[in-house]
Amino acid sequence: MKAITGATMIDGTGSAPVARAVVLIDHGEIHAVGSARQVQPPEGVEVIDAQGMTLMPGxxxxxxxxxxxxxxxxxxxxxxxxxxxxxxxxxxxxxxxxxxxxxxxxxxxxxxxxxxxxxxxxxxxxxxxxxxxxxxxxxxxxxxxxxxxxxxxxxxxxxxxxxxxxxxxxxxxxxxxxxxxxxxxxxxxxxxxxxxxxxxxxxxxxxxxxxxxxxxxxxxxxxxxxxxxxxxxxxxxxxxxxxxxxxxxxxxxxxxxxxxxxxxxxxxxxxxxxxxxxxxxxxxxxxxxxxxxxxxxxxxxxxxxxxxxxxxxxxxxxxxxxxxxxxxAHELTCLVEAGLTPMQAIVAATSHAAECMGWKRQIGSIEPGKRADLILVEGDPLHDISILERGNAVKYVMKDGVTHLDSR
Ligand SMILES: [Zn+2]
CATH class of the missing domain: 3.20.20.140 (Metal-dependent hydrolases)
Incomplete structure (x- = not known):
């Protein structure tokens, strides 16, 4: 099991961000999600400290x-x-x-x-x-x-x-x-x-x-x-x-x-x-x-x-x-320029996109039971969506529970 702790979480559903979130990952799947008060990582698990970063679905x-x-x-x-x-x-x-x-x-x-x-x-x-x-x-x-x-x-x-x-x-x-x-x-x-x-x-x-x-x-x-x-x-x-x-x-x-x-x-x-x-x-x-x-x-x-x-x-x-x-991710900048809020643009690139592809139950949001496709971003994309462009602010990428990038 792995735990990602300390980040501000945007879960992809359009809900308000959760400060100091904890996400537990087991066998490539999201096991538990919540604030630090609701979810505690069990003893001995690998902890990915993401304080100050934004956690999002892939x-x-x-x-x-x-x-x-x-x-x-x-x-x-x-x-x-x-x-x-x-x-x-x-x-x-x-x-x-x-x-x-x-x-x-x-x-x-x-x-x-x-x-x-x-x-x-x-x-x-x-x-x-x-x-x-x-x-x-x-x-x-x-x-x-x-x-x-x-x-x-x-x-x-x-x-x-x-x-x-x-x-x-x-x-x-x-x-x-x-x-x-x-x-x-x-x-x-x-x-x-x-x-x-x-x-x-x-x-x-x-x-x-x-x-x-x-x-x-x-x-x-x-x-x-x-x-x-x-x-x-x-x-x-x-x-x-x-x-x-x-x-x-x-x-x-x-x-x-x-x-x-x-x-x-x-x-x-x-x-x-x-x-x-x-x-x-x-x-x-x-x-x-x-x-x-x-x-x-x-x-x-x-x-x-x-x-x-x-x-x-x-x-x-x-x-x-x-x-x-x-x-x-340039398209997210374009969507915001066209009048979507940054949160709406993120939903367009996460939960709505997953549903459009018929993968609503597997991916697209940070919820228990979904595959652990997660990224960590330096900064706040709700403040400036363009930081996602070319992955400039993307410092960590997990797909199916496996770390593919870690430049925190
Ligand atoms: Zn085409």
């Missing part, structure tokens, strides 16, 4: 692309460097991300299931992983990664993942089965274009026929998989919510239709806004990408503010990968 990113390193097509196909180099690069990102305080992460496309296996086996240090493998969309959609000259990667390239294009309801069912067979923990789809998609496939352009999306969602749910749906605005956004996907990714134009926010709150559909990626596209994107990102900015901010008012659960997702890795 952070969770619900939308990352750990295997992405550029928006260039050759890089997206994974053919611009040897496969071994790419794999070791990803392993390095996994390690780096864990060291910044992220103990769980959902990969929204690009990472194959072998990395989750490697982390679970302890081959490489990294956050707990849920992988989506790749987008599933109809021909011409986000999954159809054709080069500007019309080339497609030869079979077996594209990082060894299943090609994500399917058409028609039966095609969608078969593709979901193929993704699940290849190890997908979650099904990723897109009902609209985005900032980085081709000219002509914009944020409000719809990709799916309703019967196709219904079949995809139904098949995913039958196989116990949640559906995370990239949807920015227009009819594709409405269709995703009506058909019953489990989370809306980006959701930049939700503000234009408050009825959608009501439906999301009623059906517990999560909202993962992604501010970091649009800051990148607004400054470094293609000409049409820049214009799209600039145009959606104020809607995105308003959508998040309205989502909070309507009681939609917001989660922190970066869409990181194409331009950087290792600063997942």
């Amino acid at each position: 952070l969770i990113d619900t939308h990352d692309h750990l295997a992405s390193f550029s928006y260039e097509i050759a890089s997206r196909w994974g053919i611009d460097e040897p496969r071994s180099t790419r794999h070791l690069r990803i392993a390095s990102v996994l390690h780096q991300t864990l060291m910044t305080g992220y103990t769980a992460l959902r990969d929204a496309g690009g990472l194959d299931a072998g990395f989750a296996l490697a982390v679970d086996e302890g081959l490489v240090p990294g956050p707990r992983l849920q992988v989506g493998l790749g987008f599933i969309t109809p021909t011409g959609g986000m999954a159809d990664r054709v080069s500007p000259l019309g080339y497609k990667p030869p079979a077996g390239e594209d990082s060894g993942l299943p090609w994500g294009v399917a058409d028609g309801a039966e095609g969608m069912r078969a593709k979901v089965r193929e993704m699940v067979g290849a190890g997908a923990h979650v099904i990723k789809t897109a009902t609209t274009g985005g900032a980085s998609s081709a000219a002509g496939l914009g944020p409000k352009d719809i990709l799916f026929e309703r019967a196709e999306l219904q079949a995809l969602v139904d098949e995913a749910h039958k196989r116990g998989r949640r559906v995370m749906c990239h949807a920015l605005g227009g009819e594709g956004l409405r269709m995703a919510i009506e058909v019953g996907v489990d989370s809306i990714e980006h959701g930049t134009y939700l503000d234009e239709d408050p009825e959608l926010l009501e439906m999301m709150a009623d059906n517990n559909i999560f909202f993962t806004p992604t501010f970091g990626v649009y800051t990148f596209h607004a400054t470094h994107g293609t000409p049409h990408g820049k214009a799209r990102a600039a145009a959606l900015r104020e809607h995105h901010v308003k959508s998040v503010q309205m989502a909070m008012q309507y009681g939609v659960k917001v989660t922190a997702g970066t869409d990181e990968g194409g331009w950087e890795h290792g600063n997942n």
